Amino acid sequence: MTRLLAWLYLLLAYGFILLPVGALVLFSFQDGRLPVPPFQGVSLRWYADVLGDRDLMAALLNSALVASGSSAVACALGFLAAYGLARHVLPGAALLRAILVLPLAVSTLIVGLGLLIVASRLGVGLSLWTAGMGHVVINLPLCFAILYASMGDQQRNAERAARDLGASEGQVIRLVTVPMLRPALVAAFFLSVTLSWDEFIVSFLLTRFDVTLPVEIWSMLRSGLSPRLNAIGSLVFLVSIAVVAAVELVLRPGRRP
Amino acid sequence: MSDTGRGWGFVAPALLWTVGLFVVPFAVMAAMSLARLEGRDLVWGVDWGNYAQLAKPQIARAVLVSLEITLTVTAVSVLLAYPLAAIIAFRVPPRWQRLALLLAVLPFWTSYVVRSYSWLLVLSKQGVVNQALLGLGLVAEPLTLANTRFATVTGFVHFFTMLLTLTIYANLMQLPRNYARAAQDLGANGWQTFRHVILPLTLPGVVTGAFLTFVLCIGDYVTPQILGGNNELSLPQVIMVQLGRRADFPLASALSIVLMGLVMLAYLLCARWLRLDRV
Amino acid sequence: MTAPVTLDRVAHSFGPHRALGDIRLEIAAGEYVVLLGPSGCGKTTLLSILGGFVRPDQGRVLIGGRDVTAVPPARRPTTTVFQDYALFPHMTLRDNVGFGLRMAGVARARRHEAADRQLALVGLEGAGGKRPHELSGGQRQRVALARALAVEPEVLLLDEPLGALDLKLRRSMQDELKAIQRRVGTTFVHVTHDQEEAMAIADRIVVMNAGRIEDQGPPDRVYRRPASLFAAGFMGEMNRIPARRGPAGVETPLGPLPVAVPGDAARLTLCLRPEALRDGSGAWDLGPARVGDLAFFGTHFRAHLIPERAPDLRLVAHLPPDRAPDSVLRLAVDPAELSIFPEEVP
Structure with a gap:
């Protein structure tokens, strides 16, 4: 009896969770003007439409640039800070760690608003650059936290052994620390990429003419339900899934000794 | 260079970035919340007028709406996610668990804006739900589901059920199997094992997940804007209205500080509650 | 209960x-x-x-x-x-x-x-x-x-x-x-x-x-x-001596042993606990042996022995702790302390 209830619950939960995505993907192939039932047949015209749309493709490229660029910067800064705090004795280290993860505790709306106010005070024009800098602010705490947590004692001993054998600090980082942290670096980078790829509010507040994909989709929403939105939404979904799958593939062989 | 000096060298770039692009803007925003707008001119100073606007019905209502939505979403999501996580952890055979979990969080990877939009497909007048109900003859007229608080809550619950299923599942799997075995060994039935052993031991994880839900939910602008429409505004929506129409940065700043205050309050409540649990 | x-x-x-x-x-x-x-x-x-x-x-x-x-x-x-x-x-x-x-x-x-x-x-x-x-x-x-x-x-x-x-x-x-x-x-x-x-x-x-x-x-x-x-092996240290079935019992590199062995395996392994080896005379005489490495354990001396009849074989013995053993011993064993099994096929 409880067994039956459990499976029934599982089924209903999956229905609830997968229903909107199912509708999104299904009606992206709708051969008609509205992405709602009844399904009128399979057509790829909305994909063709979306892929031929200059603004959308420009936004897609912008998103990719901002996501990879801001993630690379966040990872690099996060790695250096994690290394400095894990391997050197600094006064007030606990306070420094707290400051570095502080942006996590605040909603992204507030991060974006603060930057918007400062930018307008300083007369800095809004662009992909300002949005990218905002993304680094959001992603840096995560990258730092992940990398700091992975700098365990095992690495420390390997680093000491390398120092013992005459390596300089730069050589230790290059030849020991970074290779040993590779899985954590890959995880931090791609987590950061997926978050940045989906990020809306900071991009919305900090861009003006060139926008990222979520902002472009947002402005398309004003014209209501459309299979075009389904098509671009399905494509964005596909990219995210591809990134996640890539991480799995990159990290799996990394587990070899 | 000294060890400490080199250490500073490593930490400095990240620290400068965070201070320059987060701490300082935040301080400017806090100062801005005490400034005043006269016509189009900004007057700096210490003026609590922006905060006094909390007494205005329109703004007080937004705070209340945000709190109601967030608390409902948090409670419903926890109640939906716990059984789901437990069924995956304890009923699904181990070799299918990874797949079961992946399916349960698959839409997690759809874009934020797109996820809310896809609920419109389901809930709108001509949407999946209404067509199904009409088709089955259960209703004569399509129901108004979109542009309601119900739609906002549904969209939120969808996302946070996935998030909480992940965290609760991780919690359940971290629990050494022998705890449940020991309880059964000493005569506990399934419900007693859950009530006395599994639930108390996973509660800290659940509270952490619920807190995360609270923080992300109360600060979100996208979901209520797309799904809730403009019938009733949540706090983030009101903040965005200030930025758009009147460019009233001081009021927007003050309301953001209030938003942060609500999060702090939730944190203090959770922290206190968690510590009580440990004593 | x-x-x-x-x-x-x-x-x-x-x-x-x-x-x-x-x-x-x-x-x-x-x-x-x-x-x-x-x-x-x-x-x-x-x-x-x-x-x-x-x-x-x-x-x-x-x-x-x-x-x-x-x-x-x-x-x-x-x-x-x-x-x-x-x-x-x-x-x-x-x-x-x-x-x-x-x-x-x-x-x-x-x-x-x-x-x-x-x-x-x-x-x-x-x-x-x-x-x-x-x-x-x-x-x-x-x-x-x-x-x-x-x-x-x-x-x-x-x-x-x-x-x-x-x-x-x-x-x-x-x-x-x-x-x-x-x-x-x-x-x-x-x-x-x-x-x-x-x-x-x-x-x-x-x-x-x-x-x-x-x-x-x-x-x-x-x-x-x-x-x-x-x-035998899991319960503690054991000397294993290779042996084969002979006409009058068991043939070993340390001499024949007149005991009946059940079964029909031709190749055997003879097991002997270290404390079963004694210096002196006993029912089965293994001949003289040279003492190699020696360590004191409080309750006994642990000695590595090289028997003269089979210099390739190494035996371990636990000898009484009251005095250090001589450099050459006369080894003896009580057959009741022996176990004999068919040789393990790896």
């Missing part, structure tokens, strides 16, 4: 891996039985089957004459002391020990009283208000024992209960376990891979390997006269 246990042709597999095959075992009420074997030998699976956590593919489990094969753990007259103790971290020691009574519906005051009594029995008087994380490893072990005994089981199952303790503590806990078992009279079934621990506490040792029982009996018998080559 106490009860006898019968395992009747029990077999179990995990997927393609056969964990247990055709186990038959009788355990008397109040007996202290130790299941001994290397990791992966099936001893823990057997214990899980006794506790009801694993249902065997074949065979029956009887406790006190009742078939409990399909009875879930909660309704079995057994309790388990887990290897990791599995003490509930969110409960006090009193609530941990009283948990079984609480599940049985015993009122709070009475179960607290019983829990305090059990804690006193294991030497933790007055610690009822503490929590597991405040205790040392040895103390946690005692609490796990008290918790399992509090419901007065007929059979207590112990899964490597001393495995997490350091050597000194383990030796002293062995004595205590034995004493507690004598006091409560419950049947104890204890799993370990430490043969010294097994010899220290068992009424009967059951040696297991690859899902089978290799030997069972009182510790001294299993040690001196093991029933199989595996049991």
Whole structure:
């Protein structure tokens, strides 16, 4: 009896969770003007439409640039800070760690608003650059936290052994620390990429003419339900899934000794 | 260079970035919340007028709406996610668990804006739900589901059920199997094992997940804007209205500080509650 | 309370891996039985089957004459002391020990009283208000024992209960376990891979390997006269001398030995404990041997010997500790201390 209830619950939960995505993907192939039932047949015209749309493709490229660029910067800064705090004795280290993860505790709306106010005070024009800098602010705490947590004692001993054998600090980082942290670096980078790829509010507040994909989709929403939105939404979904799958593939062989 | 000096060298770039692009803007925003707008001119100073606007019905209502939505979403999501996580952890055979979990969080990877939009497909007048109900003859007229608080809550619950299923599942799997075995060994039935052993031991994880839900939910602008429409505004929506129409940065700043205050309050409540649990 | 246990042709597999095959075992009420074997030998699976956590593919489990094969753990007259103790971290020691009574519906005051009594029995008087994380490893072990005994089981199952303790503590806990078992009279079934621990506490040792029982009996018998080559090797250090069947008994590099060997294997292995080798005369003379490396162990000298009749062979002997042995010994053995098995085919 409880067994039956459990499976029934599982089924209903999956229905609830997968229903909107199912509708999104299904009606992206709708051969008609509205992405709602009844399904009128399979057509790829909305994909063709979306892929031929200059603004959308420009936004897609912008998103990719901002996501990879801001993630690379966040990872690099996060790695250096994690290394400095894990391997050197600094006064007030606990306070420094707290400051570095502080942006996590605040909603992204507030991060974006603060930057918007400062930018307008300083007369800095809004662009992909300002949005990218905002993304680094959001992603840096995560990258730092992940990398700091992975700098365990095992690495420390390997680093000491390398120092013992005459390596300089730069050589230790290059030849020991970074290779040993590779899985954590890959995880931090791609987590950061997926978050940045989906990020809306900071991009919305900090861009003006060139926008990222979520902002472009947002402005398309004003014209209501459309299979075009389904098509671009399905494509964005596909990219995210591809990134996640890539991480799995990159990290799996990394587990070899 | 000294060890400490080199250490500073490593930490400095990240620290400068965070201070320059987060701490300082935040301080400017806090100062801005005490400034005043006269016509189009900004007057700096210490003026609590922006905060006094909390007494205005329109703004007080937004705070209340945000709190109601967030608390409902948090409670419903926890109640939906716990059984789901437990069924995956304890009923699904181990070799299918990874797949079961992946399916349960698959839409997690759809874009934020797109996820809310896809609920419109389901809930709108001509949407999946209404067509199904009409088709089955259960209703004569399509129901108004979109542009309601119900739609906002549904969209939120969808996302946070996935998030909480992940965290609760991780919690359940971290629990050494022998705890449940020991309880059964000493005569506990399934419900007693859950009530006395599994639930108390996973509660800290659940509270952490619920807190995360609270923080992300109360600060979100996208979901209520797309799904809730403009019938009733949540706090983030009101903040965005200030930025758009009147460019009233001081009021927007003050309301953001209030938003942060609500999060702090939730944190203090959770922290206190968690510590009580440990004593 | 106490009860006898019968395992009747029990077999179990995990997927393609056969964990247990055709186990038959009788355990008397109040007996202290130790299941001994290397990791992966099936001893823990057997214990899980006794506790009801694993249902065997074949065979029956009887406790006190009742078939409990399909009875879930909660309704079995057994309790388990887990290897990791599995003490509930969110409960006090009193609530941990009283948990079984609480599940049985015993009122709070009475179960607290019983829990305090059990804690006193294991030497933790007055610690009822503490929590597991405040205790040392040895103390946690005692609490796990008290918790399992509090419901007065007929059979207590112990899964490597001393495995997490350091050597000194383990030796002293062995004595205590034995004493507690004598006091409560419950049947104890204890799993370990430490043969010294097994010899220290068992009424009967059951040696297991690859899902089978290799030997069972009182510790001294299993040690001196093991029933199989595996049991011989697992129970302690052993000299193995290659041998073959001859016309008048056994031919060895150290000379012929007039004993009858059952079976028909041509190639044999002759097993000899280090303490069975003596300096002087005995029923079987192995000839002179040179003493190589020598170490003093308090209770004996451990000597590496090179027999003159077979200079390629190395023997280990435990010699009396009262004086250092001479550089050349005359080796002798009592044939009653010899075990002979068919040679192991690798």
